[in-house]
Amino acid sequence: MFCVTLLLTFASADYTGVAELAQMSSLEAAMHMTVEVKVACVNGSNFYGDLGLDGRDGDVPYLRFAFCRSLPTIEAACVRLHERFAPAAAGAAGE
Numbered sequence: 001m002f003c004v005t006l007l008l009t010f011a012s013a014d015y016t017g018v019a020e021l022a023q024m025s026s027l028e029a030a031m032h033m034t035v036e037v038k039v040a041c042v043n044g045s046n047f048y049g050d051l052g053l054d055g056r057d058g059d060v061p062y063l064r065f066a067f068c069r070s071l072p073t074i075e076a077a078c079v080r081l082h083e084r085f086a087p088a089a090a091g092a093a094g095e
Contacts (some may be wrong), residue, residue, distance in 0.1 A: 012044060012062045018085060025059050033063065037084050039077045041065045 015021040021029040026043035034040045044062025067074060 009068060010064055010066045012047075012064045014061055015063055016061045020085070022061075026061060026063065027059075029061075030063055037080055039065075039080055 015026075015029055021032065024032060026045045030041050030043040041063040044060045044064055045058070047062075047064060069077075
C-alpha cells in the first residue's frame with residue numbers, strides 16, 4: 001500500500017491586528033519576534049513583496065513561521081506567543 005503524508009511546513013500570518021507589531025515593517029516585526037518574544041520567523045516580504053530601499057515600499061504585513069522543529073519546541077513557541085499576545089487581544093475584544 002502506498003501512503004502519502006501531507007505535512008504543514010509553514011504558515012503566514014498578517015500581523016496588522018497586533019498592536020505591538022502593527023506599525024513595524026515586516027523585517028522589523030520579524031526581528032522583534034525573534035529577539036523580544038523568542039519565536040523565530042521570517043519577514044513576509046522575502047516571499048510576497050519587495051522591501052524597497054526604505055524598508056517599506058512594497059512591504060507586506062506578513063510573518064512566516066516554519067514548523068520544522070520538534071513538537072515540544074513548537075508547543076513552547078505557542079505558549080510564548082499566547083502569553084505575550086493573548087492578554088492584549090482579550091483586552092481589545094472587551095473594549
